[in-house]
Amino acid sequence: TMLALRRASAFSVLILTAFLPLPQFAQDPAMVHYIYQRFQVLEQGLQKCTQATREYIQDFREFSKNISVMLGRCQTYTSEYKSAVHNLALRVERAQREIDYLEYLREAEVCTESEDKMLAEKQVQGAEEEKRIRTLLNASCDNMLIGIKSLKIVKKTMDTDGSWMKDAVRDSPKVYLLIGSRNNTVWEFASIRAFMEDSTKPAPRKLILTHSWQGTGQVIYKGFLFFHSQGTPNEIIKYNLQKRTVEDRMLLLGGAGRALAYPRSPSTYIDLAADEHGLWAIHSGPSIHGHLVLTKIEPDTLGVEHSWDTPCRSQDAEASFLLCGVLYVVYSSGGLGPHRITCVYDPLGAVIEEDLPNVFFPRRSRSHSMIHYNPRDKQLYAWNDGNQIIYKLQTKRKQPLQ
Numbered sequence: 001t002m003l004a005l006r007r008a009s010a011f012s013v014l015i016l017t018a019f020l021p022l023p024q025f026a027q028d029p030a031m032v033h034y035i036y037q038r039f040q041v042l043e044q045g046l047q048k049c050t051q052a053t054r055e056y057i058q059d060f061r062e063f064s065k066n067i068s069v070m071l072g073r074c075q076t077y078t079s080e081y082k083s084a085v086h087n088l089a090l091r092v093e094r095a096q097r098e099i100d101y102l103e104y105l106r107e108a109e110v111c112t113e114s115e116d117k118m119l120a121e122k123q124v125q126g127a128e129e130e131k132r133i134r135t136l137l138n139a140s141c142d143n144m145l146i147g148i149k150s151l152k153i154v155k156k157t158m159d160t161d162g163s164w165m166k167d168a169v170r171d172s173p174k175v176y177l178l179i180g181s182r183n184n185t186v187w188e189f190a191s192i193r194a195f196m197e198d199s200t201k202p203a204p205r206k207l208i209l210t211h212s213w214q215g216t217g218q219v220i221y222k223g224f225l226f227f228h229s230q231g232t233p234n235e236i237i238k239y240n241l242q243k244r245t246v247e248d249r250m251l252l253l254g255g256a257g258r259a260l261a262y263p264r265s266p267s268t269y270i271d272l273a274a275d276e277h278g279l280w281a282i283h284s285g286p287s288i289h290g291h292l293v294l295t296k297i298e299p300d301t302l303g304v305e306h307s308w309d310t311p312c313r314s315q316d317a318e319a320s321f322l323l324c325g326v327l328y329v330v331y332s333s334g335g336l337g338p339h340r341i342t343c344v345y346d347p348l349g350a351v352i353e354e355d356l357p358n359v360f361f362p363r364r365s366r367s368h369s370m371i372h373y374n375p376r377d378k379q380l381y382a383w384n385d386g387n388q389i390i391y392k393l394q395t396k397r398k399q400p401l402q
Contacts (some may be wrong), residue, residue, distance in 0.1 A: 138349060141276035141324035141375075145341070145350045147394035151362045154196055155388040161267055163216040163370045164195075164388050165381050167223065168274035176220055177204070177388075181267035181369075182230050184212040186241070196389075205245070208244065211237055216370040216383065217261070221279055221299050228270040233257030236270065236281070238302060248323030250302040253294050255286030264318030264332055264367040275322040276375045282327070284314040292320070294327055294345065312343035319371040321380060326351045328359075332367050341362065350398045361391070 124198040161181040166174065175195040177187040186207040189195040194204070213227035220226075224247060229235040234257035238248040257269045261283050271282040279299040285291050292312045296305040312320075312329045318339065320329040326343040332338065344353055361368075369383040371391075380391035 006105045034335075120285070127128045137277050137325045142398045143324050143395040144326060144355065144398045145328060145359060145393055146356070146396050148361055149392040149394045152390045152392075153387050154192070154390055156386055157388065160366075160371045160386060161216055161265075162383050163218050163372070163381075164383065165218070165220050165372055166192075166374055167220045168374055168376065171376065176225075178213065178216075178218055181215055182212055184209040186225065207244065208243060209239060210244065211239070215261075215268035215270065216265065217268050217273075217282075219272045219274050219279070219372065221274050224299070226272050226279065226299075228257075228268075228272070234270065235298075236272070236302065238299075248302050248324055250297075252281055252283065252295065253284070253304075254295065254307055256281070256283040256291075256295075258286060259284040259290070259314070261292065261314060262317040262319055263315060265369055268370075271320065271370075273320070273322045273372060274375060275324060275373055276357070277322075277325045280321055280322050287311065290314060292317070292327070292329065292345075294347070306347075308345070308347055310343075310345040312345055318367040319369075319382075321371050321373040323373050323375075323393075323395075330361065330368065331370060339368065347394055355399070 026345040034153040053307075087369075108171055118387045157177075158177065159179050162177070162179045164175065166172065166176070173191040175189040175192055177189065177195070179185070179187075186209065188207060190202055190204075194202070209225075212230040214230040214232075215228050218227040220227060223241060225239040227237055227239065229237045229249070234252045236250050236252055237246055238250075239245075240247045244318045252270060259269070260266060261268050261271050269283065273280045273282060277296070279297045281295040281297055283293055283295075285293050290313075292310050292314050293307060294310050295307040297303070298305050310327060312327065316333065317329050318332050322326060322328070325347065328341050329343040329345075330339055331342050333342075341356065341359040344351055344356050346352070364384045364387075366385040371380055371382045373380055378395075379393060382391060
């Protein structure tokens, strides 16, 4: 650009020189004035070219700076992508181990052995399975539900669906409010009093999740929020509320997410729960109007510890909860109720339906959006027609296992 500018200047000088007057006319004032004007025009043109060149250089420097910034961002994204690929590889490896284990079980089943030997092996396997389940559910908890002692309406938000809870494990006074069946905003209150009284300080902390939940089956366990991820049929997310990041995730098998867990609560496909034994998931089986499936989840690794097909049907169910390893399912006929527990399932067999009297919930105008048990304070947290409710329970000791 500068070379072209110099050439243009030289060419202009030559042209002007060609039109210079002869020496005898060099003193003519009009001619001198004309030449002076032409040189002024040329000088202005040169100044404009110089200014345009400077602007071009400045633009090029800005462009180079932006390119450098974008390259830095690309390096950051590349690092994050490598980390995500590494995590995916670990999940694929874990899935491959599970597939290998399933293949091993399938090959073991097709082995042809004598009928007596197979029967003996099944008896041994059944005994080992029972022993493993007893070990899995070997918590210092021997209570069973016999009635609802009282009801307390803690707050009214006017929202039809939602969930509220405290941490099921940690000794924390914090209360968490999740409004709606599809949302990504969690409200954290310092205490139950702060939750009850809107004017109480400090104000609640607003937590915006990177993923939205689906349904009202969330649970807080050891400071992590576990929920069914919106837009997926069966993905469970373990969310770190302090770091505001996804800690882990899993796919719940066994037909989870294909049908509503509770037709009377038409937004929940997978209901997560906690009790003295740990973390659980409840969902409907793969068949139409099927029975509920109960799954025990290891909260640290999100591995499935065991799964049971229960005799409790999903039809007309509105909620369920676990207490000391026993599943209690609440049914209603819609409208004003009644809302009562008519099916229980104990994997250990210590509690059967004959042991349970007719447990009725106080009459409410709508079905419950959620009912969750908190093993720390031994009471139920429920949501019904915009009311946040606490049910105090009446329990007794289970019959000892034989």
